[in-house]
Amino acid sequence: xxxxxxxxxxxxKSREAIIGAAQALLNEKGGAGLTIEAIARRAGVGKPTIYxxxxxxxxxxxxxxxxxxxxxxxxxxxxxxxxxxRPFLRQSMKAIADGGGAHLRFLMxxxxxxxxxxxxxxxxxxxxxxxxxxxxxxxxxxxxxxxPGQNLDMLLDLVFGAMWYRLLIGHAAIDEPFAxxxxxxxxxxxxxxxxxxxxx
Amino acid sequence: xxxxxxxxxxxxKSREAIIGAAQALLNEKGGAGLTIEAIARRAGVGKPTIYxxxxxxxxxxxxxxxxxxxxxxxxxxxxxxxxxxRPFLRQSMKAIADGGGAHLRFLMxxxxxxxxxxxxxxxxxxxxxxxxxxxxxxxxxxxxxxxPGQNLDMLLDLVFGAMWYRLLIGHAAIDEPFAxxxxxxxxxxxxxxxxxxxxx
Amino acid sequence: xxxxxxxxxxxxKSREAIIGAAQALLNEKGGAGLTIEAIARRAGVGKPTIYxxxxxxxxxxxxxxxxxxxxxxxxxxxxxxxxxxRPFLRQSMKAIADGGGAHLRFLMxxxxxxxxxxxxxxxxxxxxxxxxxxxxxxxxxxxxxxxPGQNLDMLLDLVFGAMWYRLLIGHAAIDEPFAxxxxxxxxxxxxxxxxxxxxx
Amino acid sequence: xxxxxxxxxxxxKSREAIIGAAQALLNEKGGAGLTIEAIARRAGVGKPTIYxxxxxxxxxxxxxxxxxxxxxxxxxxxxxxxxxxRPFLRQSMKAIADGGGAHLRFLMxxxxxxxxxxxxxxxxxxxxxxxxxxxxxxxxxxxxxxxPGQNLDMLLDLVFGAMWYRLLIGHAAIDEPFAxxxxxxxxxxxxxxxxxxxxx
DNA sequence: AACTAAACGAGACGGTACGTCCAGTCTTTAA
DNA sequence: TTAAAGACTGGACGTACCGTCTCGTTTAGTT
Numbered sequence: 047x048x049x050x051x052x053x054x055x056x057x058x059k060s061r062e063a064i065i066g067a068a069q070a071l072l073n074e075k076g077g078a079g080l081t082i083e084a085i086a087r088r089a090g091v092g093k094p095t096i097y098x099x100x101x102x103x104x105x106x107x108x109x110x111x112x113x114x115x116x117x118x119x120x121x122x123x124x125x126x127x128x129x130x131x132r133p134f135l136r137q138s139m140k141a142i143a144d145g146g147g148a149h150l151r152f153l154m155x156x157x158x159x160x161x162x163x164x165x166x167x168x169x170x171x172x173x174x175x176x177x178x179x180x181x182x183x184x185x186x187x188x189x190x191x192x193x194p195g196q197n198l199d200m201l202l203d204l205v206f207g208a209m210w211y212r213l214l215i216g217h218a219a220i221d222e223p224f225a226x227x228x229x230x231x232x233x234x235x236x237x238x239x240x241x242x243x244x245x246x
Numbered sequence: 247x248x249x250x251x252x253x254x255x256x257x258x259k260s261r262e263a264i265i266g267a268a269q270a271l272l273n274e275k276g277g278a279g280l281t282i283e284a285i286a287r288r289a290g291v292g293k294p295t296i297y298x299x300x301x302x303x304x305x306x307x308x309x310x311x312x313x314x315x316x317x318x319x320x321x322x323x324x325x326x327x328x329x330x331x332r333p334f335l336r337q338s339m340k341a342i343a344d345g346g347g348a349h350l351r352f353l354m355x356x357x358x359x360x361x362x363x364x365x366x367x368x369x370x371x372x373x374x375x376x377x378x379x380x381x382x383x384x385x386x387x388x389x390x391x392x393x394p395g396q397n398l399d400m401l402l403d404l405v406f407g408a409m410w411y412r413l414l415i416g417h418a419a420i421d422e423p424f425a426x427x428x429x430x431x432x433x434x435x436x437x438x439x440x441x442x443x444x445x446x
Numbered sequence: 447x448x449x450x451x452x453x454x455x456x457x458x459k460s461r462e463a464i465i466g467a468a469q470a471l472l473n474e475k476g477g478a479g480l481t482i483e484a485i486a487r488r489a490g491v492g493k494p495t496i497y498x499x500x501x502x503x504x505x506x507x508x509x510x511x512x513x514x515x516x517x518x519x520x521x522x523x524x525x526x527x528x529x530x531x532r533p534f535l536r537q538s539m540k541a542i543a544d545g546g547g548a549h550l551r552f553l554m555x556x557x558x559x560x561x562x563x564x565x566x567x568x569x570x571x572x573x574x575x576x577x578x579x580x581x582x583x584x585x586x587x588x589x590x591x592x593x594p595g596q597n598l599d600m601l602l603d604l605v606f607g608a609m610w611y612r613l614l615i616g617h618a619a620i621d622e623p624f625a626x627x628x629x630x631x632x633x634x635x636x637x638x639x640x641x642x643x644x645x646x
Numbered sequence: 647x648x649x650x651x652x653x654x655x656x657x658x659k660s661r662e663a664i665i666g667a668a669q670a671l672l673n674e675k676g677g678a679g680l681t682i683e684a685i686a687r688r689a690g691v692g693k694p695t696i697y698x699x700x701x702x703x704x705x706x707x708x709x710x711x712x713x714x715x716x717x718x719x720x721x722x723x724x725x726x727x728x729x730x731x732r733p734f735l736r737q738s739m740k741a742i743a744d745g746g747g748a749h750l751r752f753l754m755x756x757x758x759x760x761x762x763x764x765x766x767x768x769x770x771x772x773x774x775x776x777x778x779x780x781x782x783x784x785x786x787x788x789x790x791x792x793x794p795g796q797n798l799d800m801l802l803d804l805v806f807g808a809m810w811y812r813l814l815i816g817h818a819a820i821d822e823p824f825a826x827x828x829x830x831x832x833x834x835x836x837x838x839x840x841x842x843x844x845x846x
Numbered sequence: 847a848a849c850t851a852a853a854c855g856a857g858a859c860g861g862t863a864c865g866t867c868c869a870g871t872c873t874t875t876a877a
Numbered sequence: 878t879t880a881a882a883g884a885c886t887g888g889a890c891g892t893a894c895c896g897t898c899t900c901g902t903t904t905a906g907t908t
Contacts, residue, residue: 053857054899060859078359083889092860097891151358154414158355159278164416172415199418200408200431207407208400210414214354215372216364218399231400235435260881283868292882297870453883454873460885478759483863492886497865554814555758558751559678564816572815599818600808600831607807608800610814614754615772616764618799631800635835653852654904660854683894692855697896 056099063089064096065110072107073145077152080107104156104163108171111149115141127186128233134182135225138209142220147213154214176202186236193238205232263289264296265310272307273345277352280307304356304363308371311349315341327386328433334382335425338409342420347413354414376402386436393438405432456499463489464496465510472507473545477552480507504556504563508571511549515541527586528633534582535625538609542620547613554614576602586636593638605632656699663689664696665710672707673745677752680707704756704763708771711749715741727786728833734782735825738809742820747813754814776802786836793838805832 067088071080082103086093100106142150153171157164183198192198208228212218267288271280282303286293300306342350353371357364383398392398408428412418467488471480482503486493500506542550553571557564583598592598608628612618667688671680682703686693700706742750753771757764783798792798808828812818 052855052901054859055857057859057899076361081889082891086860090860092862093890094861094892095859098858155355155358158351158414161276161278168415168417172417176417195434197427197431200427203408203411203418204404204431207409207411208403209407211403211407211410214358214410214414215368217368217372217376218403227397227400231397231404231435235431281868282870286882292880293870294872294883295881298880452875452881454885455883457873457885476761481863482865486887490886492888493864494866494868494887495885498884551758555755558755558814561676568815568817572817576817597827597831600827603808603811603818604804604831607809607811608803609807611803611807611810614758614810614814615768617768617772617776618803627797627800631797631804631835635831652850652906654854655852655906657854657904681894682896686855690855692857693895694856694897695854698853 060089060091060095061099064091064099064106065113067091068106068110069114072110072148072152076148077155080152102156102160102163104153104160105166107149107152107156108167111146111153112171115146127182127189127191127236128229130182130186131232132226132229134179135205135209135228136222139220139222139225142209142213147220150210150213154210172206175206179205190238192236196236201232201236204235260289260291260295261299264291264299264306265313268306268310269314272310272348272352276348277355280352302356302360302363304353304360305366307349307352307356308367311346311353312371315346327382327389327391327436328429330382330386331432332426332429334379335405335409335429336422339420339422339425342409342413347420350410350413354410372406375406379405383436390438392436396436401432401436404435457495460489460491460495461499464491464499464506465513467491468506468510469514472510472548472552476548477555480552502556502560502563504553504560505566507549507552507556508567511546511553512571515546527582527589527591527636528629530582530586531632532626532629534579535605535609535629536622539620539622539625542609542613547620550610550613554610572606575606579605590638592636596636601632601636604635660689660691660695661699664691664699664706665713667691668706668710669714672710672748672752676748677755680752702756702760702763704753704760705766707749707752707756708767711746711753712771715746727782727789727791727836728829730782730786731832732826732829734779735805735809735829736822739820739822739825742809742813747820750810750813754810772806775806779805790838792836796836801832801836804835 064085067085068080071084071088080103082093082096085091085103085106086096096106100109153167157167179202180198183192183201186192187196187198205228209220212220212224218224264285267285268280271284271288280303282293282296285291285303285306286296296306300309353367357367379402380398383392383401386392387396387398405428409420412420412424418424464485467485468480471484471488480503482493482496485491485503485506486496496506500509553567557567579602580598583592583601586592587596587598605628609620612620612624618624664685667685668680671684671688680703682693682696685691685703685706686696696706700709753767757767779802780798783792783801786792787796787798805828809820812820812824818824
């Protein structure tokens, strides 16, 4: 059969405390000052307990992010591209404004320092987000709302790139007006019509 | 006049050695492992000498980046938007591929950990790059190549965002085909014509 | 010339504080519980400062022992063997009773766990103590107080062995009566006379 | 009567495995590196099983020592003091050379760190060894081979002290020549005759 | 034969200390 | 009088064990 399950089982209480402490510290002090030592102190937990379950502080923060993001997933239903994309972007930006931004900024920074984590971050979080939006675009393309010359992956880079760029550089707000403007820009970009440049 | 210039003069040799060491370490080992201590060792210099001239390791790397980027600035001249944007993007991506990518990734990571540097990074480097591209877009708008409904700042976010996003996530290459595709996408997006959504 | 001496010199204040803290902790809590971490805390010093100057906690304790033993060295002068040996042993045992015992027990324990330190301990401390007593025995032998059949190194093992054995096992006191009895035993053992067994 | 004896009985197999693993590790790697964790791993046993039966790692090693020493006990029979003492010492030193030395060094080190174990070590192992040798000396004294002025306990300290001292410091071998030399020294020391110093 | 209870292996737990790296500051000598 | 060099305090790192705990499993003796 499967592997036998022996030994003391994992303490869910500790797990919760650790993730909770990471959340709290990130929201209070921001990414700098978020250390494994501080989390262990706050959670009333030994450092090895953290290392046992997460290879890296970044992986722990990623799990914390996913935990709180899961509640707000809400796959967008149907309708026109505009009516699907707008709530997707509004919701994404709302999650960022409501605290997720600190997580994302921390994770992106760590991804630049740890190639292993960068790969995990790319393959789990980023790829998942891209997949969600890509399915939206694919349905729009099937409905004929997107011209045949459009490269959907380029569109993903444009949309997520603009959000990440604003988040990381911090030169402009990530709010509902931005979500709406980005929606209109993308909708305007993709609409089929006369030839407007060839994708190479 | 002002303060007399007495005392031991600054050693330009040390300055060069420091920046050179930073360049070398960044290219060899990447962002992780780039520390002030390592730079001081490599440059044969005391740590305080570094702290005296740069407030932060990130500022030092930023200077190193600007130093090597200055040679490749070459403001794009005239012609159509396509003919101006394409070399601009090709050149930008070539600089990234030729080693600048490590600098940029390091700087963006540090900006997420140090709000003070983030501001300097935004106000010097990022703003400068935006200004260059914006002047290109403005000239194109004057020539009527860009429709009146376009928000130029949104275009900047799209272009730089897509580049940064690919650089940071690492899911796709930053190369000439990408530069060309991005050029075509932007050119197609901005061309004036029938109404295609209103910027809010 | 010799090597130039630049840079901040070693802080004698820290050195004193470290050794003092080690002394204090050893006297208060005994060998168990004497850790580098605790010494650093007590001395108000960073751990690396300790590691910079002593390879091992044991080496630090050894220096602390030598520092306080230096004051009580007082090489025994002349006279008969009995008149020289007795004060030597009394003084040695007084030093043990006055606090040196904790140091010695700690050091001997560490020597059993760290072969490198064991060698240093043997070559510096133990060899030095043996040399002092051996010179006493040599002078006595020159004066004819020790029979020709005696192996002086065996005598050293007997004298130091008995002291260490009592100290480590703890079955009997290390005090003045013991010093005097040991003196008489050795003096009786070595006196020349009829043949009493041959050293092999 | 007392508590009924129900439940699973102690596993002798585990006990053997634990003691065997301790023996093996001690012989292979010496005292440093002998940990309960390593023993449990090697023996294929859970840590609590070890803690259930021995209060301390030192107590476990002590039992391992006694188990292998029991085979070589061989109480010395009769004859002169020399003829009794010499095999006793030879045998003791052979046991040390054959592997018991590592056990003894480990135990003596642990006795310095744990006062509770020091007492047990003293009251069981050391006292037993002293009793054996003391009975030898008593019989010799009854036969008149030892002068009336001799303090037998001092003799025990001399003999065991010299052995332990060599074992712990490591400045000289513990071998048959040493056993013989020590025998002759003791025999020469104790022989009755003209007055040779008074024991105080 | 079924029940009971202790000992078993496994391994996670909260902790302590380890020895190292680096940050940023301070103090001295050299230029 | 400033630059340069190196020792400083201090915090966090990731690891090794400690001794305790909680599991599911095994194994005898008791009913």
